[in-house]
Amino acid sequence: MNPRLQLAAAGVTLLLFGRESRVSAQGYRLRLDTRAQGVAYRGVTLDSIPVTDTLSTPGSGPTSPEGFAVLCRSGVAYCSFFRPGPWRNAGPLTSTADLTVWGLGRPGLSVHAAVRLGVEFGSADVWPGTNPAVQLLEGYAEYAATRTTTRLGRQVVASRLGTTGFDGAGMVLRDARRGVEVQGYLGWGLARGVALPVTSPALNPLDDFQPRQRQLVAGAGAGWTTRPVDLRLDYLREVDPGTDHFVSERVGVGATLRPIPRVQLAGGADYDIAAGWWGSAEASLTYTQSKVQASVGARRYRPHFDLWTIWGAFSPVPYHAAQASVAVTAIRRLELRGRWEGYEFEEAETATPLFNAKRGGWRWELGGTYHPLTGLTVDASYREEFGPGAGVAAVAGTITYEPTRHLTVVLLGSQATRPLEFRFNEAEVRVVGVDAQLEPSPRVRLGASADRYREIHRRPDAGAFDWNQWRLSARVVLLFGSSADLRGLPPSIRLLPGGRSER
Amino acid sequence: MISRASVSALAVIVSVVAVGGLCAQQPPKFDHLKHAGLFPTCTGCHQGAEDPDQKMWPDSAACATCHDGTTRPLVTWRPPEEARPSNLKFAHELVPLMTRETPQGTQELSCQDCHIAPGGPWMAVRRATPEGCLACHGPEVKQHLAAPDSLCQTCHLPLVRAASLRPADIAGFPAPPSHQAPNFVSRAGHGALATGTTEPVAASCTVCHARDFCLTCHVDAPEQPAIQALGVDARSQAIAVRLAAPPSHRESDFLSRHGGMLRADARTCATCHTRESCLACHAPSQRVSATLHSSGEGRGRGAQPVRHPPESHGENFVARHSQIAATTPASCAGCHVRTDCLECHRPAAASRPGYHPAGFLTLHPAAAYARQTSCGDCHNVGSFCATCHASAGLVSNGPLRSGYHDASRFFVAGHGQAARQNLESCTACHVERDCLTCHSAVGGRRFNPHGPGFDANRMRRKNPEMCTACHGTAIPTR
Numbered sequence: 004m005n006p007r008l009q010l011a012a013a014g015v016t017l018l019l020f021g022r023e024s025r026v027s028a029q030g031y032r033l034r035l036d037t038r039a040q041g042v043a044y045r046g047v048t049l050d051s052i053p054v055t056d057t058l059s060t061p062g063s064g065p066t067s068p069e070g071f072a073v074l075c076r077s078g079v080a081y082c083s084f085f086r087p088g089p090w091r092n093a094g095p096l097t098s099t100a101d102l103t104v105w106g107l108g109r110p111g112l113s114v115h116a117a118v119r120l121g122v123e124f125g126s127a128d129v130w131p132g133t134n135p136a137v138q139l140l141e142g143y144a145e146y147a148a149t150r151t152t153t154r155l156g157r158q159v160v161a162s163r164l165g166t167t168g169f170d171g172a173g174m175v176l177r178d179a180r181r182g183v184e185v186q187g188y189l190g191w192g193l194a195r196g197v198a199l200p201v202t203s204p205a206l207n208p209l210d211d212f213q214p215r216q217r218q219l220v221a222g223a224g225a226g227w228t229t230r231p232v233d234l235r236l237d238y239l240r241e242v243d244p245g246t247d248h249f250v251s252e253r254v255g256v257g258a259t260l261r262p263i264p265r266v267q268l269a270g271g272a273d274y275d276i277a278a279g280w281w282g283s284a285e286a287s288l289t290y291t292q293s294k295v296q297a298s299v300g301a302r303r304y305r306p307h308f309d310l311w312t313i314w315g316a317f318s319p320v321p322y323h324a325a326q327a328s329v330a331v332t333a334i335r336r337l338e339l340r341g342r343w344e345g346y347e348f349e350e351a352e353t354a355t356p357l358f359n360a361k362r363g364g365w366r367w368e369l370g371g372t373y374h375p376l377t378g379l380t381v382d383a384s385y386r387e388e389f390g391p392g393a394g395v396a397a398v399a400g401t402i403t404y405e406p407t408r409h410l411t412v413v414l415l416g417s418q419a420t421r422p423l424e425f426r427f428n429e430a431e432v433r434v435v436g437v438d439a440q441l442e443p444s445p446r447v448r449l450g451a452s453a454d455r456y457r458e459i460h461r462r463p464d465a466g467a468f469d470w471n472q473w474r475l476s477a478r479v480v481l482l483f484g485s486s487a488d489l490r491g492l493p494p495s496i497r498l499l500p501g502g503r504s505e506r
Numbered sequence: 507m508i509s510r511a512s513v514s515a516l517a518v519i520v521s522v523v524a525v526g527g528l529c530a531q532q533p534p535k536f537d538h539l540k541h542a543g544l545f546p547t548c549t550g551c552h553q554g555a556e557d558p559d560q561k562m563w564p565d566s567a568a569c570a571t572c573h574d575g576t577t578r579p580l581v582t583w584r585p586p587e588e589a590r591p592s593n594l595k596f597a598h599e600l601v602p603l604m605t606r607e608t609p610q611g612t613q614e615l616s617c618q619d620c621h622i623a624p625g626g627p628w629m630a631v632r633r634a635t636p637e638g639c640l641a642c643h644g645p646e647v648k649q650h651l652a653a654p655d656s657l658c659q660t661c662h663l664p665l666v667r668a669a670s671l672r673p674a675d676i677a678g679f680p681a682p683p684s685h686q687a688p689n690f691v692s693r694a695g696h697g698a699l700a701t702g703t704t705e706p707v708a709a710s711c712t713v714c715h716a717r718d719f720c721l722t723c724h725v726d727a728p729e730q731p732a733i734q735a736l737g738v739d740a741r742s743q744a745i746a747v748r749l750a751a752p753p754s755h756r757e758s759d760f761l762s763r764h765g766g767m768l769r770a771d772a773r774t775c776a777t778c779h780t781r782e783s784c785l786a787c788h789a790p791s792q793r794v795s796a797t798l799h800s801s802g803e804g805r806g807r808g809a810q811p812v813r814h815p816p817e818s819h820g821e822n823f824v825a826r827h828s829q830i831a832a833t834t835p836a837s838c839a840g841c842h843v844r845t846d847c848l849e850c851h852r853p854a855a856a857s858r859p860g861y862h863p864a865g866f867l868t869l870h871p872a873a874a875y876a877r878q879t880s881c882g883d884c885h886n887v888g889s890f891c892a893t894c895h896a897s898a899g900l901v902s903n904g905p906l907r908s909g910y911h912d913a914s915r916f917f918v919a920g921h922g923q924a925a926r927q928n929l930e931s932c933t934a935c936h937v938e939r940d941c942l943t944c945h946s947a948v949g950g951r952r953f954n955p956h957g958p959g960f961d962a963n964r965m966r967r968k969n970p971e972m973c974t975a976c977h978g979t980a981i982p983t984r
Binding site: 034036038039040044045046047048049072073074076083084085088091093095096097099101115117119121126128129130131132133140141159161162163165166177184194195196197198199203205206207208209210211212226228230233234235237243246248249250252255257258259264265267269270271277278279280283285287289291292293296298304306307308310311312313314315316317318319320322328329330340342344346348349350351352353354355357358359360362364366388389390391392393394395397399401415417419421423424425426427428432434436438452454456476 | 758759817818822826829830837847853855858864865867868871872874875876877884886887897899901907908911913917924928933942955957959961964969971973
């Protein structure tokens, strides 16, 4: 459904539900979140030279006259190599308007919209997310009653099958006394992880195959909630309306058990009906106490690919992982934390005698947070991660100074060594940065940050060029709203809707 | 240089002078005992104690009869210009009506009975004590403030009628022992005391308190007859109290239990909480809070909860939240609005990392290769990963054997394992035609890409178009 149709649908809804009394908004919240970022960096550019122009050095491979290691293949007249790419400048600016309007003549009726405007002040193709310039994240009319909630328009449904965006209608029926909830939705789908249809050119920067029509999305869910147990079952199918073929069909189940106070067992799994295999699954046991939090768990991860791509036919294999984490308030003002995960992929059945990738890996992290003074927080951590494709060993720290609840200044620094498995790339990256947030009034929030990335390549040829860069960002959040029906509410409510940073 | 000792000495001197000056401003008190031999009766000076038409205090000129500055030094004593603020019903003209029982029989009260301690010397005058009153009015009472409720109004006016009391006087009221009981704050404590009499509200409460005082905490004041029985008097708020959370609120699982507690007995919560105090956290849903009173005229401001994450949201919760959010979305919706989710799940192009730690850019290859989490929940591989990689030249835009994966000379020959393990990472730089160069059954080198778990018939049934990408119209069947 295109934005015009959505607006029309919202208008019809208003007329239907709002005819009994005046259709004038008695309450609204508008949150304008404007952010800008400046980034300058350079990547790599593929180049080649004739074999005859290469130089041979005893004890090493061929190089270009400029000193770049080159790859020459037998029978090919040219050797290839990667030279430093041009400097790329990105300057994305986004402004997100989050609007909620209620008091439309019928209790429970409201209209929600989240619209994002993006402008790129640098090179147009450098930074993702500003094309197209206007994106409707959500835009729907909602009617919420005791037993039902109905939404019409662009919306996002979150389930263990992902965050599914679509333009259409959704309804939730609930029986609060029995803790039962049933959900259903239907509409034209959006692509994963973005508020754009799969047909959008912005999703295809590499000129790959792309569907010509948006998929139809139909989903259903049912949940049962009691004090010791939560259960949830979700079903989702996506169909190409042009061919009536499936794009995906999956079902997921999840459960949370609270057998005794402070202990929670959560888990779930999804099954890809279209591919005929189990997807991702996980289970975790968590103990929560004011000074100790610990969890152990196991999980399995297999990526999901839509059937309009060929990737599913390449049989991606899952990995199985075991994990544990603990956080302890050791002494007053000092919190320590640690986490570990080890994983191993299933047999890929692609063994070759000449090359084998790693099958397993691990991640661990140790860290601590210390509050030496009121308003001052020091955090430090060390992490190592080593697995197929890439690894990293990094130490990071932040110093947060919050002299008042209206001002926060954060200094950060990190140093990471990050080798790659499939490319000769021993590199060290050092990052220093500063971030400041100011809230001069409850309705205004300002922020600015600057980060410096410095990379040191450990490579014996001219390909050891740096990737140094500055990243600058700024943010302004403005809140507007009428509170005729909410007079006397605490500030935290008057300022809603708010993001995570408002906490 | 001025030494620290000098400064300290100077500070002491200044303090002493200041205190002395302040003391000098206070009217001097008359030392009764010093004049014991001079005055044979009380009413000689305090005629008002006997005759209400006379003054209670002597004229200061009478002092000058002796203190003329020659034989005796001058004194600056002045009689008080106004009566002492009080909430006592007592008046001296009532004294003739009062009697006391003694071994010698019933006797009328004299000044000494109240103003001189038993056995004390003549003119060792003191203020009358409550215990003196209780000696007759409540002989069984051991302590003034522990007197039974019925006794208070014998001597005291309700606060609202004690017009002469100033807020400072009220603030200085001593708290009775009952107020120190552990459960005094609860309904079983002060609530039972206030309503435990035949009167709408215990008289003992009215001596020190008025309705305004109760409104410091009580949101349900209009629903509480005892509070409504109290008069209105803003001076009552001079007694400073602070609404403190009861012990149950400090228990670690309180956040998870408080919903059930509210459903079990909303009256208890409604004592201190308005509907709006629920909305401080439960923004999206007003269903539960509807059982509470809305704030308004005549109600207390009530508790002002501060929104904070529950203990379950502690260490590493951001990485674990998906399981719980998927199973019980309604639980999340109790405190979160959709914008909270979209902040990360639909990130803005100009955002700094929010979900990820600072500097995540340098760490992301390791996290992405083995999918520490599902990147696709928040990032579209096409618009996010491929766009950025293309900008940095990290895409396959020409011959496949370009040498980017140069860690092994035989990577191309053995890339299958890496691909099946990290296929999502491959698609961040490679497109389908890169793979079809070799893996297509039509025009390619016919390397079979199908691996473990591949169900050809099922996929063909679901979407044969996928098969045609490699097999054309000649889709094999098994």
